[in-house]
Amino acid sequence: MRxxxxxxxxxxxxxxxxxxxxxxxYRQNHFATALNGVFVHKHQRKSTRVMSGDRIEVVTPNAxx
Amino acid sequence: xxxxxxxxxxFENRMLLGTARYPSPSKLAEAVQASNTEIVTVSLRxxxxxxxxxxxxxxxxxxxxxxxxxxxxxxxxxxEAVTTAQMARECFQTDWIxxxxxxxxxxxHPDTAGLVEAARILDAEGFRVFPYTTEDLVVAEKLLHxxxxxxxxxxxxxxxxxxxxxxxxxxxxxSRFDTIPIIVDAGIGLPSxxxxxxxxxxxxxxxxxxxxxxxxxxxxxEAFAEGIRAGxxxxxxxxxxxxxxxxxxxxxxxxxxxRE
Numbered sequence: 001m002r003x004x005x006x007x008x009x010x011x012x013x014x015x016x017x018x019x020x021x022x023x024x025x026y027r028q029n030h031f032a033t034a035l036n037g038v039f040v041h042k043h044q045r046k047s048t049r050v051m052s053g054d055r056i057e058v059v060t061p062n063a064x065x
Numbered sequence: 066x067x068x069x070x071x072x073x074x075x076f077e078n079r080m081l082l083g084t085a086r087y088p089s090p091s092k093l094a095e096a097v098q099a100s101n102t103e104i105v106t107v108s109l110r111x112x113x114x115x116x117x118x119x120x121x122x123x124x125x126x127x128x129x130x131x132x133x134x135x136x137x138x139x140x141x142x143x144x145e146a147v148t149t150a151q152m153a154r155e156c157f158q159t160d161w162i163x164x165x166x167x168x169x170x171x172x173x174h175p176d177t178a179g180l181v182e183a184a185r186i187l188d189a190e191g192f193r194v195f196p197y198t199t200e201d202l203v204v205a206e207k208l209l210h211x212x213x214x215x216x217x218x219x220x221x222x223x224x225x226x227x228x229x230x231x232x233x234x235x236x237x238x239x240s241r242f243d244t245i246p247i248i249v250d251a252g253i254g255l256p257s258x259x260x261x262x263x264x265x266x267x268x269x270x271x272x273x274x275x276x277x278x279x280x281x282x283x284x285x286x287e288a289f290a291e292g293i294r295a296g297x298x299x300x301x302x303x304x305x306x307x308x309x310x311x312x313x314x315x316x317x318x319x320x321x322x323x324r325e
Contacts, residue, residue: 031119032152038148061156065223
């Protein structure tokens, strides 16, 4: 199915958020996620089902003021 | 020495430093060390799969052994800011959040209505909110009512280096909320601006670009730390009041009569 990850359209084969993240190359531990603008706790990723057209955000620590 | 008290934690240093826009990670580390800053601000940004930029930055920040204050920079609604705060809590393992809800993309003026709304939600979720606000007394009152125990009024709009645009407003805020920690955030360009904020009775100053974009960030960080210390000491020392009338400092009593 086609979804949007960090603003880019991606074709993915998995449906669970945890699996999609691995499929998209997120293997490190230090990131946080949101699905369609709603925070998804890391413990909820395995039970969160992603639908076609959904927007996933993956963010990591960065510099800030 | 009186300590800076923020949500039950005590700090000796009254300078909070942003981590953005330094020429290199080592320049950032040098600036933190030169100023003895105990609190730094950080953010969250998108990362591509397979990249380790975030992890590298996180390791750098951890090596500095400072308290981390994540921000919600760039958020234009309460909902967006709340989600960002929730992600920051998981990433940075802290319930502290510098809450920014921006209302105008040109002036970067805070959306104070959205700020109060987000502060109320985050307080209910157990966050310790540091609201980036204006010097508006009514907004400040609402933020405190929403659960904030710190106020972060701007000196001037973000990144302008104009110093304190409204000293009267900051003095009024200090006077009205005399037991609430006030951190002047944004618009600070020079150590004299920071010293002035402290002379007015502010409890701390948060700055970033003025240090990061200096030719020598470490030296500028040290200069700011000195300015903030000087301003704090001046406030505690009780400055004399200005007067329209001149008054000699040298006594005229027992001055020799040298008239011809």
